[in-house]
Amino acid sequence: MPEPIVDIQNVTFKYAGSSAPAIVDVSLQIKRGEVVLVTGASGSGKSTFCRLLNGLIPHFYEGEFSGCVFINGVDTRTIPVYVLSKDVGLVFQNPDNQLVSLSVEREIAFGLENLGLPREEIIKRTEFILKYFGLDRLRDVPPYKLSGGEKQRTALAAVVAMRPLLLVLDEPTAELDPMSALQLALMLSQLREMETTIVIVEHRLDVFTPLATRILVFSEGQLVRDGPPEEVLFDSNLSSLGVSTPRVVQLQLKLEELGIKLPIKALTVSSLVDQLSSAVSSLDLR
Ligand SMILES: Nc1ncnc2c1ncn2[C@@H]1O[C@H](COP(=O)(O)OP(=O)(O)OP(=O)(O)O)[C@@H](O)[C@H]1O
Ligand SMILES: [Mg+2]
Structure with a gap:
């Protein structure tokens, strides 16, 4: 049996200064190629769950951490966040926090340079990704001149170019109009065909359910639902968990x-x- 990409064992985490834990005794495994849609009410622990995957918890956020998180078999406590970031690619809610370069093309090449790849490989991958994400005609445009949807597409392209084992998106469409959200979902469904393992936190279930293989629902830090979309969404009690069916x-x-x-x-x-x-x-x- 191949190693799961994510293996979380009985994790509880309480932020320093908080009275209640943000994640309560969560255990789950994610296998290669799964597309996991994460939902739940505001404050239920979704972003905290993402921080467990990229090692920001326990390395960056102070608090009480118990249990274990393994990414591709490695305990996140034993490796620094910058090493883990090669395996776990993150896309945030606001792409402005992520885009640092002077052009779309430079943005994609930047991450590849940081990986220390040879020049020819960087050029090859950058060209492929620009075409794949339909960003070719925007290659020389500085990120601040892009629309919200184009910015988010660039942020996603730059992360995918690095070929992470796991792609984590925390409410990537929160600042996008419905059409751009739909376009992002289409991009992600293409990635699904390439067997990319994806964790995506979203409230827009209408848009993202068709590409999910599995849905997780958090409530007050607990993982209260975990199953295929047909099983989780057809539960008539879902609205009591703050999820809009x-x-x-x-x-x-x-x-x-x-x-x-x-x-x-x-x-x-x-x-x-x-x-x-x-x-x-x-x-x-x-
Ligand atoms: N940096 C922090 N310091 C202290 N408490 C925090 C911090 N971040 C989150 N929390 C608390 O942890 C709990 C879970 O928050 P989290 O941000 O993970 O929820 P969420 O499901 O992502 O919410 P939203 O849908 O609003 O993004 C909440 O009670 C929140 O107030
Ligand atoms: Mg959040």
Whole structure:
């Protein structure tokens, strides 16, 4: 069995000065190629969970830490954050905090230079990534002149160029308009096809559920749901955990209340339409 990319064992963490822990006895494993969507009410511990993955906890944030986090088999307590950052690539809510270079092209090359890669490899990877993320025509543009969506795409491209084992995104669409959020989701679904392991914290479940293989729900620091989207989202108690159920799921729950149960749980509008039309065509309407 290959080693899981993430192995969290009974982790509890309380920030210094806080009265209650932000993460309470969490255990889970994430395997290569999983796309894990993390959700839960504000303050439930999602960002703290991300900080466990990149080693900022326990290295940077002071507090009481117990349990173990292994990234690709290595205990995060035993390696510094800058070493871990080669394996765990982070994309933040606000790309302005992440973009440091004078052009889109330089932004992508910058991380690769920091990895100490040979010049030819840096050029090859930069060219590939510029095309892959549709950033070719913006290569000479300084980040401050980009739109919010283009900035976030550049931040994601720069991280993906470094080929991390795990990509962690903490509310990457929080500052984006709906169209740019959708474009980011499309980019991530392409990465999913490349077997990239992704952890993404998001409230926009409508947009991101179609690419998730698994959903985690946090409540008051505890991991209260963990399973495939069909299982987690069709739980009618989800709203009590501060999670807004995707509209396509809400509609099916309503239909179920009316006694109409579809054979397959649809997670996208198109699959719901397919099922409804086959259900209707099987009715004898004469
Ligand atoms: N740097 C910090 N110092 C002290 N307490 C913190 C710190 N960061 C977060 N907390 C506390 O830890 C708990 C979990 O916070 P966290 O930021 O992980 O939640 P979240 O689910 O990411 O929330 P949001 O949806 O608002 O981003 C909250 O009670 C929060 O107040
Ligand atoms: Mg947060």
